[in-house]
Amino acid sequence: MSDINLLPKSSVSSLKQEHAIAVLRQLSIILLAATAFISVAIFILIFSSPLTRSQEEEKALIAQLSTSSNRIARNVIIQERLNSISQILKTRSAYEEDIKVLLSVLPDSIEITKMNVFTDTLQVTATTTSIDAANTFLNKLVELQKNKEKIKEVTLESFTLQGSTGEYFFTIKMTLL
Amino acid sequence: MNFIQTTDDSQLKEVFLHYKKFYLSFGIICVCILLLFFVIIPQFQQYTEQQSKVAEVEDRIATLKKNLQYVVAINEQQQGTDLQLTTQALPEEKDYAGILYAVRTASSRSGVGVGDFTFSVGELSAANVLSKTTPFISMNLNVTGKPPAVGLFLTELAKVFPLSNVSEIHLNNNFSNLLVTFYYKSIPALKVNYTSPIMPISGANQKILETLRGWQTDRPSFDVTAPIEASGSASPF
Numbered sequence: 273m274s275d276i277n278l279l280p281k282s283s284v285s286s287l288k289q290e291h292a293i294a295v296l297r298q299l300s301i302i303l304l305a306a307t308a309f310i311s312v313a314i315f316i317l318i319f320s321s322p323l324t325r326s327q328e329e330e331k332a333l334i335a336q337l338s339t340s341s342n343r344i345a346r347n348v349i350i351q352e353r354l355n356s357i358s359q360i361l362k363t364r365s366a367y368e369e370d371i372k373v374l375l376s377v378l379p380d381s382i383e384i385t386k387m388n389v390f391t392d393t394l395q396v397t398a399t400t401t402s403i404d405a406a407n408t409f410l411n412k413l414v415e416l417q418k419n420k421e422k423i424k425e426v427t428l429e430s431f432t433l434q435g436s437t438g439e440y441f442f443t444i445k446m447t448l449l
Numbered sequence: 450m451n452f453i454q455t456t457d458d459s460q461l462k463e464v465f466l467h468y469k470k471f472y473l474s475f476g477i478i479c480v481c482i483l484l485l486f487f488v489i490i491p492q493f494q495q496y497t498e499q500q501s502k503v504a505e506v507e508d509r510i511a512t513l514k515k516n517l518q519y520v521v522a523i524n525e526q527q528q529g530t531d532l533q534l535t536t537q538a539l540p541e542e543k544d545y546a547g548i549l550y551a552v553r554t555a556s557s558r559s560g561v562g563v564g565d566f567t568f569s570v571g572e573l574s575a576a577n578v579l580s581k582t583t584p585f586i587s588m589n590l591n592v593t594g595k596p597p598a599v600g601l602f603l604t605e606l607a608k609v610f611p612l613s614n615v616s617e618i619h620l621n622n623n624f625s626n627l628l629v630t631f632y633y634k635s636i637p638a639l640k641v642n643y644t645s646p647i648m649p650i651s652g653a654n655q656k657i658l659e660t661l662r663g664w665q666t667d668r669p670s671f672d673v674t675a676p677i678e679a680s681g682s683a684s685p686f
Contacts, residue, residue: 307481
């Protein structure tokens with residue numbers, strides 16, 4: 273058994289068209305409403321943004337700070353100079369400390385006649401009448417080198433005896449740490 | 450194509466009337482799409498840009514508030530003293546009087562005698578002064594004294610202003626020749642930027658300030674021509 277459509281063919285087509293129109297109309301209304309809502313919402317968000325207020329606050333703070341520009345500038349200068357001073361203090365040589373250490377192990381009977389200090393090298397020429405004192409001095413220097421106290425390397429460059437006076441002359445070269 | 454070409458006006462009118470009810474809705478949808486692309490999306494972009502601007506401004510405000518808080522708390526008198534101290538330690542220009550005073554002070558404290566001295570000023574161009582590295586004046590100085598006294602002289606010289614560095618020592622009996630460099634640094638042109646964070650003096654730099662305070666001496670107004678125990682030959686070239 274098959275259904276019999278009693279409506280004329282043109283009426284069926286008209287009903288489909290009406291339905292399509294209704295769907296399209298609803299869609300257009302929803303879209304229009306959504307567009308209007310989103311647009312108004314964004315407009316309100318933009319309008320109520322605190323940007324202008326914040327910018328005004330920023331200007332006011334800058335104006336307040338500008339009255340203390342001298343303090344800020346002085347702070348920058350002090351910082352900058354302290355950084356340079358720090359660099360100088362870190363990199364400058366402390367030969368006085370090296371000399372102090374050298375003199376601390378120097379027996380009284382030894383006299384330094386020549387001393388050259390440059391680029392982490394300390395060269396000493398000394399004289400004494402006592403070979404024991406010279407030996408003690410050299411041993412103490414080697415001990416300092418072993419303990420890595422200021423001295424990296426010790427080299428005895430020359431050791432001579434002046435027969436007429438009985439004086440020993442010796443030259444030591446030290447590489448400083 | 451054939452259809453259009455063969456259709457007459459009445460047929461076109463019929464088609465138009467047949468779809469007439471769709472036009473309004475279709476038009477509204479088209480307008481909405483256009484509004485989406487030409488109004489809503491740019492509006493949204495504007496909003497997001499504005500939000501990021503707000504965030505930036507808020508950040509700057511936070512920095513400005515911190516800066517203001519720090520600046521208000523600065524003790525102006527202490528700051529002035531610190532500035533004077535650092536400028537004495539590292540003068541803004543070649544401070545010959547300061548150098549001579551430093552040598553004299555170190556000499557009197559250590560008991561060495563000061564002999565001849567020569568300044569090697571180097572290049573006098575502005576580029577040298579404004580270079581990033583700390584500029585310096587070299588001084589060739591002769592002193593008389595035994596090694597312990599020379600050692601003490603070096604110790605004392607390290608503690609007086611302007612700051613210096615002894616790079617070479619040549620001692621022969623009681624006569625020593627020293628190569629000393631005295632540092633200075635010009636103050637660069639400053640452009641204060643209020644929105645960058647103002648850094649307080651770090652702990653390490655506070656320690657340096659303390660050290661410098663310990664080394665500071667009351668420097669009298671020093672007459673360069675006044676005799677010190679030396680015969681000076683200051684040659685800038």
